[in-house]
Amino acid sequence: MSTFRCPECGYQYDEDSGDTHEGYKPGTKFESLPDDFACPDCAVRFKDDFVEA
């Protein structure tokens, strides 16, 4: 399980915990997030922009 980070605002998507507020259950892989996934905090960085922390 990995963590991916938004390079603009520092939001972290942790695959272990998912993001329940956004509806991504714990254990949801980053790669299975929708293709149009935008950072839930700043919305100006997208899936391709995220970096593995």
Place this chain on the structure above:
Amino acid sequence: MKGYTAVAPDGEAIFYEDRKRWFWTMSLLYPLQPLLGIWLHWLTGAEGWLLLPLFGGYVVAPLMDWILGEDRNNPPEAVVVQLDRDRFYRLLTYIVVPLHFVSLIGAAWWAGTQDLSSWALVGLAIVTGITSGLGINTGHELGHKKSRLERTLAKIVLAVPAYGHFWIEHNRGHHRDVSTPEDPASARMGESIYKFARREIPGAFRRAWAIESERLTRREKPVWSTDNQILQSMSLSAFLQLSLLILFGWKMIPFLLLHNVFAWWQLTSANYVEHYGLLRRKDDKGRYERCQPHHSWNSNHTYSNLVLFHLQRHSDHHAHPLRRYQSLRHFDDLPTLPSGYFGVYLIAYVPWLWYKVMDRRLLALPHVSGDLDNVNIDPDKHERIREKYAQAAST
């Protein structure tokens, strides 16, 4: 005055004082203007005083912007973390939240209990609406932050202008799509503010609802539920406005209708001037380029920035949406508005004048350099604008 010390990357010691520190309290005073007008009406008996906020907004602010001019000062990057952590600044955004409620409730009380002439009732509703529009600005600053407290306060204050969907629409929709033809909250070249309003107001609501519905569907919750963040804020609006109706009677119906429309109109006005004609280009994969500072119109006008929590430093805001208001920066060569928002709104309300002032500025921008392919144009005006500028180029 409080100072911040830091060491720059090159080893140089930095000392910074925010000269505007205490002046930011003006963002607290502006929402209280309707109450000042009511107090002067009470003192003198002259109903005209109720319109005082129009004077404060559309005469004093443009005049002060003209007199005081621009402030291009930026805090040194090395002190930004300290500046952001300084609780003073965020405290101001917390304090202003109840003031928006006080302003609306106070004005509704006056409208409902005094024997006002029809024009005074209409006037008071309009100025109160314009003031509640500033509540969207407060909700904007708070809603961009990560803390639960700030986000909750954003949803609460957005109940005053009855614009509960703004938090989702703006943060998750407008910021994602800004300065593209797909964005209902980015104005197109040749689109008047009146046409823009008809696209922006319903379009923004639909987008917010779609984003929130998708989130709730992922969570396997019904869209019509207490988890719906749009409905949370709107329930508070409904409670507030129904309470005013019960307390102050039938006069609240026209009062609140006008109030709501003028509060929304404030946001429409801001959205209209903030990205007029600006366009993000697509890369070879068909993806829009990242939002850069030159994808927003900026204004460094000191006075209006102080009453709007620096909203007009919009270029840095869109490039870095979580940056706190006290830390927003000026950059050189930005698309620049000729005045602060209050002044440019007056220009925007007269479409031919707006086009005359802004189209020239838009086409002269370094990244546009007269090329209409670099502009977000109203499809209905496309041909006419192309003809006009082809003619201008050939003469």
